[in-house]
Amino acid sequence: MFLKYIEWIKLLGDMKRYQKVDDYNGQIKANHLYKFYPEGGVCSDGSPYHGLFRKGNVNKLIIALDGGGLIFDKLSAAYPSEDEYVEGTLSFYDSYCKPSKDAFARLGLFHEKCKKSPFYGWSLLYVPYANGDLHAGRGTFEYTDTEGKNRTFYAHGNINLNSCIDFIKGICPNPDQLVVLGCSAGGFGTAFVGNDILNRFPDCKDCTCIVDGAALDLDYKECAENLWQVPDSIKAQIKSSNVVADGLEYIYEQQKDRVKIGYLISIKDGVLTRFQNYIDIRKEMGWPPEATERMHQIISDTVVRLKESVPNISFFLYDYNFNDINGKPVEFNGANSHCCLWVPEFMRFKREGYTGIQWLRGVVKGETIRIGDSLIKEASCPKDSI
DSSP, rough: HHHHHHHHHHHHHHHTTTTOOOOOOOOOOOOOOOEEEEEOBBBOOOOOOOOOEOOOOEEEEEEHHHHHHHOOHHHHHHBOSSSOTTTOOOOOOOSSSSSSHHHHTOOOOOOOEEESSSSTTOEEEEEEEOSSTTTTOOOOEEOTTHHHHHHHEOOOOHHHHHHHHHHHHHTTOSSOOOEEEEETTTHHHHHHHHHHHHHHHHHHOOEEEEEEEOOOOOOOHHHHIIIIIIOOOHHTOOOOOOOOHHHHHHHHHHHTEEEEEEEEETTTBBHHHHHHHHHHHOOOOOOOOOHHHHHHHHHHHHHHHHHHHHHTEEEEEEETTTTTOOOOTTTTOOOBOOOTOOGGGGOOOOEEEHHHHHHHHHHHTTTEEEEEEGGGGOOOOOOOOO
């Protein structure tokens, strides 16, 4: 308990300290994080977009997709997130490159000096998320904000992503190993655009995709066509209301000879519960007990489906709250924390004989490791494809 308390105090300090990142000026110091501005990069609110990179000392590359909500209709576009969520309000997505996003590129196992990390010494491309489109969009649309003003929404996440990849390929063009991972919306993005990312590195024979904290029941086809305006190569994989399962199945089908896949999630993720509850009732982002149970079912169905369709999939399911000093779920609804790859405790968090870092290292090496089978609820009846 005391160690966890110290870790969180340090984490809060790191979140502030790591927001200061040097701009790239053409000179590269190994294992140093830089900020760069891809040509034409734009956030959903029209402000400039930037990426982050670090050149390692081995020919291996990790592409980390940042998270921060999503938009699923024009009303949700009118409610970007603030720095902190206020109970009873609507808050759906990050509309610009917040300074805190820069800090995530160095937290926990992503820090350049973390020797425990499977990615120690690797080059890093960190792709901030600021377009509400799961890193998949290439369009714009008009919407009305909360003050009644007409606004333009730039769903340019896929444009920004590919511009960032263009940049990193000038530094690490042909990695021997490639890992694509993401948390929250970045986890959705890893599943949704992961195949396209792997196709940008056709000569790499050792690839891994890892999804952390992603599962929602949503009409993704409607969003992809009418809001995000995604490329056909991405839209083609949408078969159901579960884009995580759709995307990971598609990656496996297209890349099975060179890819390993991992899925990591709390079975009662509190943030996803809030989003799903609003999507279901279109009223508030509450999280009553029945909403938590619905999220548990969605996640269980996702895992059951992937166990059948992706033979080598690894997963790490847990019923634990990293936000609580004792790891206890929220008392009134049983909800747990959201995402864990960047949390220092995850590295030593142990379930069924594996710490988080051991599981992650095993997945990257090609081992199939399945943690938390007993937490899966009995599968519900599958929904028809969209």
